[in-house]
Amino acid sequence: MNPLSIQFENVIPAPLADYPTEGQVWRCGLKLEFPARILLNASSGKGKTTFSSIVYGLRNDYSGKVLIDGKDVSTFSLNDWILLRRMKLSAIFQDMQLFPKLTAWENLILKNNLTSHRDESRIEQMLARLGMAERKHQLCGTLSLGQQQRIAIVRGMLQPFHLLVMDEPFSHIDEENAAKALELIEEETALNGAGYILTTLGSRHGKQFDREVNL
Amino acid sequence: MIKKILFKGHLSSQFVFATAGMLIGLTALLLSCQLILDVQSFHESEQELFGPNSIVIQKRVTKFTTLGANSTDFTPEDIESLRSKPFITDIAPFQSADFKVGISEVPGDGLPHFYADMFFQSVPDRFMDVKDVEWEWKDTTDIIPIVLPRDFIMIINYGIAQSQGMEQISEELMLAAKLKIHIEGQGKKVKQVGRVVGFSNKISSILVPEAYLSYMNTNYGNARITAPNRIFVTIVDDSYRELEDLMDEMNLDISKASIDVVKIKTVIAVVIGIFGLASALIMLLSLMGFVQYSQLVLSRAAYETKTLLRIGYSVSAVVKSFLSRLGLVFGVITGLAVLTMVLVKIYVVNIWLDDNGIHLEESGSSPTVVVGLITFLLFVLANYLNIRKTVTRLGKE
Numbered sequence A: 001m002n003p004l005s006i007q008f009e010n011v012i013p014a015p016l017a018d019y020p021t022e023g024q025v026w027r028c029g030l031k032l033e034f035p036a037r038i039l040l041n042a043s044s045g046k047g048k049t050t051f052s053s054i055v056y057g058l059r060n061d062y063s064g065k066v067l068i069d070g071k072d073v074s075t076f077s078l079n080d081w082i083l084l085r086r087m088k089l090s091a092i093f094q095d096m097q098l099f100p101k102l103t104a105w106e107n108l109i110l111k112n113n114l115t116s117h118r119d120e121s122r123i124e125q126m127l128a129r130l131g132m133a134e135r136k137h138q139l140c141g142t143l144s145l146g147q148q149q150r151i152a153i154v155r156g157m158l159q160p161f162h163l164l165v166m167d168e169p170f171s172h173i174d175e176e177n178a179a180k181a182l183e184l185i186e187e188e189t190a191l192n193g194a195g196y197i198l199t200t201l202g203s204r205h206g207k208q209f210d211r212e213v214n215l
Numbered sequence B: 001m002i003k004k005i006l007f008k009g010h011l012s013s014q015f016v017f018a019t020a021g022m023l024i025g026l027t028a029l030l031l032s033c034q035l036i037l038d039v040q041s042f043h044e045s046e047q048e049l050f051g052p053n054s055i056v057i058q059k060r061v062t063k064f065t066t067l068g069a070n071s072t073d074f075t076p077e078d079i080e081s082l083r084s085k086p087f088i089t090d091i092a093p094f095q096s097a098d099f100k101v102g103i104s105e106v107p108g109d110g111l112p113h114f115y116a117d118m119f120f121q122s123v124p125d126r127f128m129d130v131k132d133v134e135w136e137w138k139d140t141t142d143i144i145p146i147v148l149p150r151d152f153i154m155i156i157n158y159g160i161a162q163s164q165g166m167e168q169i170s171e172e173l174m175l176a177a178k179l180k181i182h183i184e185g186q187g188k189k190v191k192q193v194g195r196v197v198g199f200s201n202k203i204s205s206i207l208v209p210e211a212y213l214s215y216m217n218t219n220y221g222n223a224r225i226t227a228p229n230r231i232f233v234t235i236v237d238d239s240y241r242e243l244e245d246l247m248d249e250m251n252l253d254i255s256k257a258s259i260d261v262v263k264i265k266t267v268i269a270v271v272i273g274i275f276g277l278a279s280a281l282i283m284l285l286s287l288m289g290f291v292q293y294s295q296l297v298l299s300r301a302a303y304e305t306k307t308l309l310r311i312g313y314s315v316s317a318v319v320k321s322f323l324s325r326l327g328l329v330f331g332v333i334t335g336l337a338v339l340t341m342v343l344v345k346i347y348v349v350n351i352w353l354d355d356n357g358i359h360l361e362e363s364g365s366s367p368t369v370v371v372g373l374i375t376f377l378l379f380v381l382a383n384y385l386n387i388r389k390t391v392t393r394l395g396k397e
Helices: A048-055 A078-087 A106-114 A120-129 A146-157 A175-191 B003-004 B012-042 B077-082 B150-163 B171-178 B212-220 B240-250 B258-298 B302-310 B315-355 B366-396
Strands: A004-013 A030-032 A037-040 A062-068 A089-090 A163-167 A196-199 A210-213 B056-058 B087-091 B100-105 B114-119 B121-122 B143-149 B178-185 B188-200 B230-235 B252-254
Touching: A004 A048, A004 B171, A030 A078, A030 A210, A037 B100, A048 A062, A048 A163, A048 A196, A078 A089, A078 A106, A078 B366, A089 A146, A106 A120, A106 A146, A120 A146, A120 A175, A146 A175, A175 A196, B003 B302, B012 B258, B012 B315, B077 B087, B077 B178, B077 B230, B077 B240, B121 B212, B143 B150, B143 B178, B150 B188, B171 B188, B171 B258, B178 B212, B178 B240, B188 B212, B240 B252, B240 B258, B258 B315, B258 B366, B302 B315, B302 B366, B315 B366
Parallel strands: A037 A196, A037 A210, A089 A163, A163 A196, B143 B188
Antiparallel strands: A004 A030, A004 A062, B056 B230, B056 B252, B087 B230, B100 B114, B100 B178, B178 B188
């Protein structure tokens, strides 16, 4: 078990400051304890990506306080965040954030090299399960969005983590492939003794979650 | 793999200009350093042109001096005032013989018969321009070494010898023959043997070792000489103007040849200095070019840099990837500049100097290489700071 806690205390992102909020996150007190499987539900424009970015340390344009394991993240340096991203926090970005000039395989190895978390045969196995084995030597820039999304999902699991933050990771994937991907994610999360946050537009992908939070 | 992501294979015009600028600038800078070193270490013994800046100063003899109204002696205050001048780095009064000296030939040694009154002086060894001769004297030394002014032998051969029907004497004969020295002082007389060991271009005095003169002054001195009237001073480069002012201030007399040397050295130092300054300026521009180039590469790779930091790569790892490529470029340029400098020096500058009759003695190149190394490190450091700052900024965006 790899515990981790995230607390939002009266947080409101600057772009949402002038709008009324009604969910359980913005301008509220929210505490999430991991390992747990959390579904974050919201329609477009409610701040799902903003939420993920705040948790992952990519945005600080908000008021209120965010705590990770009881520590105020506003005191974290860039190096603190980088270390956290390498050892405890992993993310699957909505816009994938892959390197288009590298092949799918190079993108994965680049990430795995940091911590040597998984051996090559396991990575190949993951690719095969998501139907991407034959595309591994293709440049990422030439893959379809759905294919890129599956590479990004595999990459998100090539490091030790306590929490996996996923921002609409299946937005370009059909339900069948999304279900396969979620199965793989649950397996890897369990292997790591970790938890995840999955943001969606409402779909539960046929799964049960430990907790559902509405933005 | 990180380099593959960060450098996208574009050769920008900034890179080409900065590389050319650094190569030209560094070569010129190293060349000026090497030339300054060569000029400074130029000691060709008696053929000296750009030797250490040591000159002999004495007070000008005027009609008042002849009438006994003023003295050409340097008072302790004069010496102290000279010592306090910032452009004078070394000072030593001439020591003069305080006894009567005469020389004649040693019969059978090849010199014609002659007798002449003489006057011995001595200067500290560090001011001697005659090197590599047996100059040490102890009270057990049989033959006293003597250095004559080169003009002296000219006067004998083209003046005295012809007018008195004497044979002319070659430098070789003068160096080979012994001389009899007649000393008279404190009511005592003694005869010693001496030998000319060299000829000085710089000092128009008949020189003997300092230790010998001190010993003889103690034992034969008549206590008539109390203050020195000639002083050796060493001045820093480019101090021609200060020297001129000093001459007016103290009514000094300095040989024109000495002044010319100082003048030439000042001009050369200024010319090389301007050349060095211009090359340093080119280097600075090229450094700015490289900083601009790395900014350009970083801005083109902004997405990649941000993403690397997002997936857990450290700032240092990203900076290292940028810098190792640039460091390699700087290393190659520095190596090429040193090589070009050596080739230009051997095949262009030295040949030109030779054609113009200036023979520079080769001096060590290690200080020049150190200058190259410092420049290399400066380029690496400036780019490191710039890249680190930009990468950190991108990481925080």
